[in-house]
Amino acid sequence: TEDNEGEDPSERDLAMIYKRRIQWSVHKLAHRRQVVEELLCDLLRVCRENFLNSPFPVLQPAIGVGSACEGWSPEEEEDVVYCMLVPLKPPSGHAFLLELDTIGEMPQKSMRVRVELVCTCSGEQLGNTTLCFLHHCKQELTGNQEPNILQTLCTGPYLDVQKIALWFQKFVTSAWKVVPQSHDYTMEVLPSIRSCKMKLKKGSRKPLLVEIVFGMQQGNSDIFLSSQPTEVLVPSSTTWLETYAVAEAKFFQHIARQAPRHSCYLKCLQLCARMLVGTGFSQYTLKTVVMHLLTLIPLPSWCRRDFLLRLDDVMKYLNCCLVEKHLNHFFFGNEGMPEEIILPPAFKMAKPLNLFQSLAQDPNAQAVALQEFNEL
Numbered sequence: 001t002e003d004n005e006g007e008d009p010s011e012r013d014l015a016m017i018y019k020r021r022i023q024w025s026v027h028k029l030a031h032r033r034q035v036v037e038e039l040l041c042d043l044l045r046v047c048r049e050n051f052l053n054s055p056f057p058v059l060q061p062a063i064g065v066g067s068a069c070e071g072w073s074p075e076e077e078e079d080v081v082y083c084m085l086v087p088l089k090p091p092s093g094h095a096f097l098l099e100l101d102t103i104g105e106m107p108q109k110s111m112r113v114r115v116e117l118v119c120t121c122s123g124e125q126l127g128n129t130t131l132c133f134l135h136h137c138k139q140e141l142t143g144n145q146e147p148n149i150l151q152t153l154c155t156g157p158y159l160d161v162q163k164i165a166l167w168f169q170k171f172v173t174s175a176w177k178v179v180p181q182s183h184d185y186t187m188e189v190l191p192s193i194r195s196c197k198m199k200l201k202k203g204s205r206k207p208l209l210v211e212i213v214f215g216m217q218q219g220n221s222d223i224f225l226s227s228q229p230t231e232v233l234v235p236s237s238t239t240w241l242e243t244y245a246v247a248e249a250k251f252f253q254h255i256a257r258q259a260p261r262h263s264c265y266l267k268c269l270q271l272c273a274r275m276l277v278g279t280g281f282s283q284y285t286l287k288t289v290v291m292h293l294l295t296l297i298p299l300p301s302w303c304r305r306d307f308l309l310r311l312d313d314v315m316k317y318l319n320c321c322l323v324e325k326h327l328n329h330f331f332f333g334n335e336g337m338p339e340e341i342i343l344p345p346a347f348k349m350a351k352p353l354n355l356f357q358s359l360a361q362d363p364n365a366q367a368v369a370l371q372e373f374n375e376l
Helices: 009-021 026-050 121-125 138-144 161-178 245-258 265-276 283-296 304-324 345-349 357-361 363-375
Strands: 063-065 081-089 094-100 110-117 186-190 196-201 208-217 224-226 240-243
Touching: 026 063, 026 081, 026 161, 026 208, 026 265, 063 245, 081 224, 081 245, 161 186, 161 196, 161 208, 224 245, 245 283, 265 283, 265 304, 283 304, 304 363, 357 363
Parallel strands: 081 208
Antiparallel strands: 063 081, 094 110, 110 240, 186 196, 196 208, 208 224, 224 240
């Protein structure tokens, strides 16, 4: 048509790819995330009411993590999983102590959570009816209150991820009827050994998939231990894996507050993620590239009209990293980190960590990656 005569054919092709691959908007992702957040808020409120002063972990407010909660996803609408991390605090009379489970350089890939009894005798003197697990004999405790967490959710002295997941799944199944959303949604708990996966269905609408994972905060930082396994590692039931997901979610919240309205960075992520499905490039590699670019390119330059330029920047940056066999982890030794993201001191002082170390050690792997990139 006359309207298209001045258009670059490559731009028309890209527009068609964008329309075909991104079949639903970032706005819809945000709306469904809000539904999930409200559900988890109500579900955890019911949980706290049921387990008040009980010897079970104290569930903290849920934190939305992962691509869908950040506002982008490589999946089709019906396959998107909204992941919510629920931090755990010890119940009264107990303490959680983190122990390194692996030996080597940063990052710390895995840890165990030792549960220890602490004295609550002073609380008894103030009228607290819960007996001190540390100083009362087993006969007194058996007759007066439930078993402690060491007897129910631990293997040896260590908190057991699988036992926590099973405990929470049973709670959700029994408590669903008193959650307000039960009037609108049917709920099915799906099989999972390290988390609680829920499938919510409302009438004829596409199902909503939610995964609740459990976390343990490291100090007062935004770095947590998570019950969620990685793509390549399913650890033992007493092993918790370090995750940067909360820090990543806070980074995207920071960008959302600073960026102009209708910025295109989430759409760049979404389109690139769709294009990389089925390749050897991970979502985490792509997200790391975009996070670096968001600190290097001024945010006003991510307006909607700059979409093609920024998309080109993402692919050029990734290509450059492949050629140089080097992509820095975003949270280690990064001097451009926003101040509101709280990292352990060791992260700030660490040398930058190369996510492409395997390419540096294996020329054949680099050649394969470059060939795959060129085909994209």
